[in-house]
Amino acid sequence: MLKLENITKQIAGRPILKDVSFEVTQGQTLCIVGPSGAGKTTILRTIIGLTNYDSGEILLNGQKFIPQIDNINQGVIGVVFQDFRLFSHLSTAENISLAPRLKTKTTPKEIQAATEKLLAQLGLTDKADLYPFQLSGGQKQRVAIARALALHPQILCWDEPTSALDPDMRDNVVSLIEQLKQENITQIVVTHDLDFAQKIADQTYELAPIK
């Protein structure tokens, strides 16, 4: 599915990533673990195209893949940010339907139906008209997941999904990741929480700080 080969990156002459190589197959959940400063978020940002890398190669389904932001890789990779990054001026339903409305050729009725389906799937039906500031941390996270899933990505990336949540909510995230796994969605999860990683990972990649 997605393979990274010897990805290396320096920032201001300081090595951040060195020969990072791993592969995640369809429907698997890969956890990238390591202490703070090991480059976990940097590797995630590299995969989603928000950060460039200096050398190495990324392959998607055996083909060379250059992660890009904007519409080039639309539908390939979805991301749930650590701080969710919901659009504060849009309601839950609007957050979810914005990208399909602007980026796909589906009709407004179809978009509404798909949004309602995602809301139901993530237990957000009664939150459809609420704004992000009216939601709890866990609810915001579920909106962020729904927003990412609305474009049917092949791979869903999570950045530290448990860092802003209490222990109960952490268990909910475990369930959500399991649920998405049942739907054969490939997931890459960056976390510093080894216990959490153990619960969800099919495989784990450990990043250590470069000395």
Next chain:
Amino acid sequence: MNWHYISEILPALLDGTKMTLSIFVLTLVLAIPLGLLVSVGLHSEFKPLAAVLKLYVWLMRGTPLLLQLIFVFYGLPIVHIVFQRFSAALFAFVINYAAYFAEIFRGGLQGVDRGQIEAGQMLGLNSFQIFRHITLPQLVKQVIPAMGNEVINLVKDSSLVYVLGLGDLLRAGNIAMARDVTLVPLLLVAIIYLLLTAVLTWGLRSLERHYSYYE
């Protein structure tokens, strides 16, 4: 209070108010989009454009509007750019206020969380879609209070058009005062300005309330 006298001078004052409102409305309609474009240009990665726009903003904010009015009407004809009185006034107001608005918008743009833009990029939105659907609505909410001050200043600044011989509200009051040797016209002028700013303040508060639906 001599009601008869008031009813005599009121038509002239209301005519002046029309001029004041014309300058006010047209300046707002033209300077807001221009200011928005300038603020985007100030963030441009094309350095010469950003530098030219910075110079423009510095010039407009660093010199009095009165001077700019005089320069546009009396100075530009030297280089064969000739404006009618009203066009000259409008041009000077638009370029002056666009510079102030650009600075307000620039601050507002900086206040929009970079993460919101990244989230838009990750959803495959292009730069225009991100600006139109994410940045702009959040920018509007942030700039309303600062814009409110400028809008109210604009009503009062419009009285500067007297320097080009245009008959605005204050000029109409001044003429009546000089002719009739009484302060009553200026008192009426003050009341009309207060009414205008009261309506604007109410409108701006409503706009703020409208955008308070999210945090």
